[in-house]
Amino acid sequence: GARIFENVAVTQILVEQGRASGVRTTHGDMRAEFVVNAAGMWAHGLGAAAGTTVPLHAAEHFYIVTEAIPGLPKHLPVLRDGDACSYFKEDAGKLLVGWFEPVAKPWGMMGIPESFSFDQLPDDLEHIEPLLEAAIHRVPALGQAGIQLFFNGPESFTPDDRYLLGETPEVRNLFVAAGFNSIGIQSAGGAGKVLADWIVDGHPPMDLWDVDIRRAMPFQRNRTYLKDRTVEALGLLYAMHWPFRQPETARGVRRSALHDRLKASGACFGEVAGWERPNWYAPKGVAAEYRYSFGRQNWFEHSAAEHRAVRNNVGLFDQSSFGKYTVEGGDAEIVLNRVCANDVSVPVGQIVYTQWLNARGCIEADLTVTREAEERFLVVTAAATQTRDLAWLRRHMPQDARAVAVDVTSAYAVLGIMGPKSRD
Incomplete structure (x- = not known):
């Protein structure tokens, strides 16, 4: 059975030879085969100290x-009143009203205080007053009721509003x-169930990519990015x-070498990774x-014109955002043939x-492999x-393999020339 230790602070996740081996606490070290970082708004700092990316940031959350x-x-x-960013629920004969305001107040940028x-957190009536007025407009009885509690406490949020789950x-x-x-x-019941299955079986029990921790990028550890x-x-x-819909904050983190030229050509940018x-x-x-809509949006005709140009003529695409790795060494071909479903024993220069x-025979990745040299x-x-x-690649390389995989994503640009006249 499980053992619960209260009033014990975890100060460090122990890592040995690339594997979690336990936790260090104020009551000594505790060894474990598996460790789950479920530390809420403390998870970012605890994870970073162990060399992992857990992109979340606390924000002030208000309710009365x-x-x-x-x-x-x-x-x-x-x-729920989406226009007023409000939710209302009965609470022991009283009414609890909370908000998810469009311009939030991040908290704890320099880390969560140890104490x-x-x-x-301190009240901020000025920040919440317009939201309270909108709530009274929606539920007039609020205007006649006294306020017993004004609460402001921190909760953690991720850059894409999806939670972080998995190894x-x-x-x-x-x-x-x-x-x-x-x-x-x-979410706790379902998250706990699939995480337990993941730990026991060694893989997620269903497609959990939307919440998979592996979607996080190293730059997302940056506190300024998370705050913004x-x-x-x-x-x-x-x-x-x-x-x-595209995010409006913390933009421009990664740009290709052609960004300024694409912008000058009228590009409307979206964000991916x-x-x-x-x-x-x-x-x-x-x-x-x-200009967002649930109908045909303002970009449709412009995108259609681009489609017709490439379908009938030729187009140039900046695809520099592709992830790129070099696999190099005497066993590089053996390693890739072990991982790939197709045969990569091809002449130099072939893709x-x-x-x-x-x-289980399921697809983990869909990609191309180019042989640049013999090794x-x-x-x-x-x-x-x-x-x-x-x-995935690194974890399926035998420990004694004479090969190394290096992420070179930011080192290379990628241009795609497509269309029936691409060879002209």
């Missing part, structure tokens, strides 16, 4: 509890269950979830910006399209899976 309201139904359904433990790509047997973006209680994105991330929980990528091009006189499969290969994969695929 009214005095008792006579006649308030005990089974009042939860009410802090689920405490209350870290940097350290074996170190798992993460954190960054639940204020839905930890409702958290200003936006909290409010997006109640914002309209437009198709193709921190990269600024041209999603479509605005013609002269048209603003290169999204092989292949998948990487797991022991050197270039692997090119999707931008979003840069971290995930490199971890």
